[in-house]
Amino acid sequence: MNDRELSLKLSGYRRDLHRIPELDRDLPKTTAYLRERLDRLPCEIREAGDAGFCVIFRANAADGDAGAGNADSAGKITRTKIGKDALAFRTDMDALPIAENTGFTFASEHPGQMHACGHDGHMAMMLGFADLLAERVSACALCRDAVLIFQAAEETVGGAKDICESGILQDCGVGAVYGIHLWPGGEKNEVICRKGDFMASTMVFSLEIEGKSSHVGVYKTGVDALEIGCDFVRRVYEMEEREISPDVHRLLRFGIMNSGAASNIVSGHTYLEGTLRTYSRSVNDFMWERMAEIASDLEARSGAVFRFEHSDPYPAVINPPELFGHARKTLRAAGFEFTEPALPLMTSEDFSVYQKHFPALFLHLATGIGKPLHSGDYTIDEDVLISGVKIYGALFDAYNDSL
Numbered sequence: 001m002n003d004r005e006l007s008l009k010l011s012g013y014r015r016d017l018h019r020i021p022e023l024d025r026d027l028p029k030t031t032a033y034l035r036e037r038l039d040r041l042p043c044e045i046r047e048a049g050d051a052g053f054c055v056i057f058r059a060n061a062a063d064g065d066a067g068a069g070n071a072d073s074a075g076k077i078t079r080t081k082i083g084k085d086a087l088a089f090r091t092d093m094d095a096l097p098i099a100e101n102t103g104f105t106f107a108s109e110h111p112g113q114m115h116a117c118g119h120d121g122h123m124a125m126m127l128g129f130a131d132l133l134a135e136r137v138s139a140c141a142l143c144r145d146a147v148l149i150f151q152a153a154e155e156t157v158g159g160a161k162d163i164c165e166s167g168i169l170q171d172c173g174v175g176a177v178y179g180i181h182l183w184p185g186g187e188k189n190e191v192i193c194r195k196g197d198f199m200a201s202t203m204v205f206s207l208e209i210e211g212k213s214s215h216v217g218v219y220k221t222g223v224d225a226l227e228i229g230c231d232f233v234r235r236v237y238e239m240e241e242r243e244i245s246p247d248v249h250r251l252l253r254f255g256i257m258n259s260g261a262a263s264n265i266v267s268g269h270t271y272l273e274g275t276l277r278t279y280s281r282s283v284n285d286f287m288w289e290r291m292a293e294i295a296s297d298l299e300a301r302s303g304a305v306f307r308f309e310h311s312d313p314y315p316a317v318i319n320p321p322e323l324f325g326h327a328r329k330t331l332r333a334a335g336f337e338f339t340e341p342a343l344p345l346m347t348s349e350d351f352s353v354y355q356k357h358f359p360a361l362f363l364h365l366a367t368g369i370g371k372p373l374h375s376g377d378y379t380i381d382e383d384v385l386i387s388g389v390k391i392y393g394a395l396f397d398a399y400n401d402s403l
Contacts, residue, residue, distance in 0.1 A: 001135065003386060006128055010385040013037075013124035015106040021095030021113040021120070025051035025152045025159075030093050030123075034150060037127055041134040049162025051152035052093075056086075056172060057133045060140040085175030086145035087399055088358070089392055090163075090351065091126040092119045092154035101376035116378040117155065118182035118367075125180065125388035126150070132393060146396060147172045157311060160353035169358065176323060177360035178395050179351045180388050182380050184373060186366025189387045190337045193363045194344060195324040199317035200251065200277035202348035203284060205310035207295070211302070213268035222266035226259040228304050229270035233257070235294050240287065251277040251346045252287060277346050279316045315352040323361040330398040331391060347373075365391065 001009075020029040031053070038045060044056040100107050100114040108114045115121075126148055136142040147169065153159030163169065169177070186192055209229050214222030233254055240252045254274035260267035278284045288310070295306040332338050354360040365388055367380045 001131065006131070006389065007383070007386045009131070010124045010128045010389070011382045013127045014120050014380075014382060014385060017120040017123050018104075018106050018115050019109050021108050021110055021115045022093075023097060023113060024094055024156045027051060027093055027152055031150075034093075034123065034127070038130060041130055042137045043130070043134065046168055048149070048166045048168045049152070049159070052159065052163050052166075053150050054088075054163075054168050054172070055130060055148040055150070057130075057137055057142060057146040057148075059142050059145045060137065085399075086147050086172050087396055088147040088149055088169055088172070088174045088177040088354075089126065089129065089396075090149040090151055090160075090177060090179040090354065091122040092151050092159070093123060094152055094155050094159070095119060096155055096374060098374065099376050102379055104379075114376065114378075116375060117373050118378070118380055119154070121182045121380050121382075121385055121388070122180065123150070125385050125392070128385065128389040129392045132389065143397065144399070145172065147174055149177075154350055160350040164353055164357045174358055176399065177354045177358045178327075178392070179349075179354070179360070179362045180391060181349065181362070181364050182384065182388070183364035183366050184369055184371055184378070186339065186364070186368065187337065188366060188368030188381055189384055190339055190366040190368075191331050191363055191391065192339050192341060192366060193319065193324065193327065193361070194341050195319055195321050197249065197279045197316060197344035198319050198362060199349050199352070200249070200279060200344065200346050201281070201284060201313050201316040201352070203276045203288075203310055203313035204273070205276065205288075205308060206271070206273045207309070208307045209270040209272075210305040210307070211266070211268045211270070214266045216264045216266055219266050222268070223303050224266045225270040225304060226267035228298055228302050229257060229259055229272060232294060232298055232306075233272070235298075236291055239290050239294065243290065244283065244287070248283055249279050249344050249346070250283055250287070251275070276313070277348060279318075279344060281313075284313055314348055314350050315356060317349050317352045317362050318355060319361050320355075320359050323359055326398070327361055327363065327395060330394050334390065334394040336387070336391065363391070 022030050048054045095115045098114045098116045151159045209225045211223035211225030256273035259270035328338050351362045367384050371378045
């Protein structure tokens with residue numbers, strides 16, 4: 001398959017998937033589309049976790065070698081054992097609850113749902129890589145085993161955890177995991193990656209403040225949950241700014257505040273949601289403890305009651321130096337511009353969960369289009385999809401046992 005043919009195929013994959021965005025783990029149309037195309041290839045498909053699956057391409061080993069086996073009449077490899085140091089490549093499948101505003105002829109057919117984070121492009125790149133791996137299998141030219149991870153619930157919670165805890169990657173003898181995210185910033189086809197701290201740990205939290213309603217004319221007989229909520233947010237922001245060194249990478253912000261029911265009634269209830277992002281569990285814990293102390297002080301002063309809930313924090317994406325250095329050398333040799341940001345990012349990614357189990361490297365591939373992620377206007381330059389496939393191929397070919 002030449003580059004022109006591959007590029008057209010990738011664009012078709014991406015547009016088909018863009019039309020059918022689905023959320024969290026409820027991905028029947030998406031998985032059906034993917035599996036219909038993968039079922040034609042000389043690979044094995046195995047369920048992984050709650051809603052994900054893995055696609056396994058076996059190396060062309062001679063009979064009797066570790067991992068050797070035979071193809072059945074449909075061209076599927078029937079081996080059950082995979083050789084040492086298979087490489088895994090991950091894509092995410094879920095979309096976001098966002099209304100699309102692009103006006104594309106291939107826009108979302110599911111109202112209020114959209115691939116606004118590039119996962120349609122991620123899946124297209126993985127399908128293109130699968131096509132190339134299939135060609136190598138057919139030509140008896142696959143140098144090692146490849147495991148393609150199709151993961152649900154990246155935008156929500158637990159998709160990567162499901163895959164890792166399923167045990168399939170361990171069973172496959174995976175030696176390293178790679179992932180790519182299409183990125184709106186940067187120059188088109190630029191690879192953006194950082195050794196060590198790259199993307200932040202994230203904890204999402206919410207709190208309710210119960211006060212006491214009263215008429216505004218006698219507001220002192222009430223407990224104003226709106227005022228208390230505003231005071232809480234102000235004091236928390238001051239704490240972050242004043243009590244944490246400016247050279248410590250962290251972020252604490254509120255995105256939702258709901259309070260009150262009428263202009264002349266003191267609010268008796270306030271609801272807040274926010275996010276806490278750090279690169280250090282100790283910094284995360286310090287800020288969380290200080291938030292609780294501020295809440296306790298406001299409770300004592302006002303008579304209001306605070307109730308908190310929070311998610312378990314995703315770990316930070318921390319790229320291992322060995323894989324980073326190897327990828328930088330490999331991709332520069334392949335002709336890619338490879339940029340290392342001076343500072344870590346405050347966005348997050350559950351790819352970090354793979355890094356708790358395996359050597360794993362996460363990269364950004366710039367699309368050259370400045371449309372922000374998680375917006376109804378988000379789109380990509382489809383020309384970069386072939387670059388994603390080539391990056392996967394270069395990393396696959398260059399990997400060696402010394403890493």
